[in-house]
Amino acid sequence: MAIESRSATVHWAVIIGIDYYPEPKDKCLSGCVRDATTVKLFLETGEPNVNIAVLTATTPTDPSFGRPQEKPEVWPTYENVISGLLSVIDMAKGGDFVYIHYSGHGTRLLSQLALVLLSEDGRGSRYLRGQTLALALHKMVEKGLRVTLVLDCCFSGSVVRNSDWHGFDIRCIDYNSTVNDVSLQEHSASLFDVASTLRDSSMEKDWLLTPEGYGILSACAPHEKAYELETRDGGRGALTYFLLDALSTLRNRGTKLTHQSIHEHLSTRFHVSWPRQTPMRYGNENFAFFGESLLPPDNAFVPIYKTGDDQLCLRAGHIHGVFEGDEYAVYPFDTPEHAQNQEEKALLNVRVNTARAFESELIVIGPTSALQFQMGWKAKPLTSLSPRCIPVKLLTSISGISQSQLEEIAKGQRFMRLFTEYQMEEPCIFNVIINEHDEYEVVDALHGKVPCVPNIS
Template structure:
């Protein structure tokens, strides 16, 4: 965000907490938002806060005049009115924080924009006329109310401390923040459904669990208490029941800074969920690199991983599936650190990986450590041993080869004196430097760099480092899982691409080349034929050397098929492929991409794999997700990675 845009910024908060449900009343929701209100009231500049609560005793009190309900009673109309008020008062650069603590629900998918895998979300609010009754606020209505703020570049944060879990349809637990959907309960009809406001060309406007989410993912962040198949509970902290998400969010804000990014706060929260063994997986959607409630403290956008401390042992929340290798080094820093890119940052320390598992790794501090690393610290990669599999050969004409070797080693790259190698740095003429592949061919979309100074040498080494990371991601696969566990997991799903070719629908299996015309759509189809939830992550590895999360919600949950609930069992994602405009302008008629798909037995985060286009800095867009408890029969560590090579071509014009 441009600092010019935040001069004189304002802050708004809308807090909604409901205990007073006649069916399955809750204990901690009002306490959640009152604690957050107390924290916000101490902030400077002032936060314009609207709080709507319904305590346990309120449900038994009926007003003599139903039309005289207080504007602070948490009804659908009052919540929408509060959002409209904030929208009318806010301007670009302002900050809006919306927090809901209460029951969630979900209904079976009803239209083409519904989430067919998980059903549609609704929040359970109070009725406008009878306090003991409830009314639903559809997810798409909430989205449309927030859309006006997002469109004018207000920074929006939505926190949902509720759940909408399929598993609780068959349970009766008073501490679970979920009510079964009742089709006889009214929905608010004050807002007409406008469908999906995003362009059909935008493959990133997709958020699993949140139906019909129509906002630009660059402009908002959504923090949810759990995934769509899990339960948001009210465990006891400090002797009192609290919503787990609300409790750890307030703890993060109090120990950090409201200018910390959502990424940092989320890393802190998920680490504490992990340490506390709470069977929920908080989920972050949207722009993880905007700040929570103030302009960001730093523009540093290095990918980070949370750290958990248990009885002196440090556990990194990433492992073999993420490309972490024994011996890798990480910089560990506390929440809210100003510069995660500095290796000499005060208050930080360096650790290396001593053991790796599928989704986690063990860390050990290097040398004497006067610093005490705590749960909620974050780790940033310093060295990546996986890149040594892609050695670099230096043309004999290149001077100062020892200096080159040292610069490459700083980027975790090894040098080769002969074949085999993955990259060949050669001189064309006296100073022009070019990067070739192992067969001596120029690597597409890489620059020729004039070696005028040390900065140019660093540029070449950075380029090779980027290419090596891309290649490491492309070749990442599961070779360590025992076949006794891997085979049952692999047999629990079917994965393929589907597209229309020569007037007929063609099915393409992983590893097979798909040829599509420029601008053509294909479908990614995943069938869950097992008995446990699956999680899928979809990345496009493009011809301009970018690795992009095209779900933008990080992962999609695919529950087993549930005929009673009318969802689950199948995931479909339409993806549009095009030849990049820059390549078209150069006269290129084709390019090659790779669709990389990960499937796991429990939710995790693959943010470490994301790469910007070659020569660019990462965008402030993406998502992160937690490593929840494994609930399958695959040792809780089942995972597979698949590649779909895609050739995109522009048809030749007929004479």
């Protein structure tokens, strides 16, 4: 795509979709190329114009062919993906926007994510290690680019096909040491011309989780599996499908929401429609999708959903300061986060009938006219009656935190107080530990895992 003026802000996209995997042959997917083409179509039909590079691998109709159907120059090989990232780094200027989308298999390599790409001849696989991807993103951020990364793949290192999930493809593949031997020969720092200190894995992990220059949406938690779902058009990645549905709704109404709001919507959509996986968000929560930073909302919306027995539920509970009798105004998904006079535009008002630890049941209190519930509805509090302050204890596995640091961390959380294990003797309902996977995990007073609360890496 020709660029008329380099003085204007430019949007760049690198889209990768891999259905065909030569080995093992039973791990070919069915929806990744469709994901890539659908994302490309979405970007092409909107504003502004986007410079798009698409790399895909379609499974050949003749298994003996042994290579993707596409021409080699658009195969998602390690070399082509690295070349695409380097081209963006070289051609983009500070202030430009970059969107990277990956749909395909993921694996875990030395406790890190690795994307499973194709070898140069298309007849084997090669890993793009998480460290290499992090270095590419770091180089983009260092140049002043604003990056959105979507990973519709699994972070798990094994494939488990439970009998309940027959008919669904899982986007993870077993780690292969032979493939890794080739992948370890790459020199990540020299590829992207960054300091050797960036090779340190602990630095990489911290940088990935707390960046200001980009935002990440991933299909599932680090130890979950990412599935493909069947739609009228064929197989699709669950994250890509729900994400594009949400973005299309926002585009039609001319609304921009932050990554944080989009993630909360996706999390609720998965919770209701596809509870097999939990989408995750990392990085700058105030980025708009493939766009500039937005101001954080003064009073964030809370997603609501309807259960199979028509019960309206609020995705917040006691731990968030919700109390029986609290009232909320309900708005459609595409309501801007800083809309004026939102009280006049509310669809209806609801009241908390039953508050539980993390979710609450709602009853409608007005208006009385019947409305057909739409996925994506969200609520803002009108009243708050909670007199409670929930104690949360940090156990000994989280060390080196003083009381003054706890007070700073908990600032603004008026319904929660943080304690160390030695500051109070009575048991807390909620306790935070670091588990064997080096993740923060919420457990109950008996140190049992609290249901429906994802771990945080």
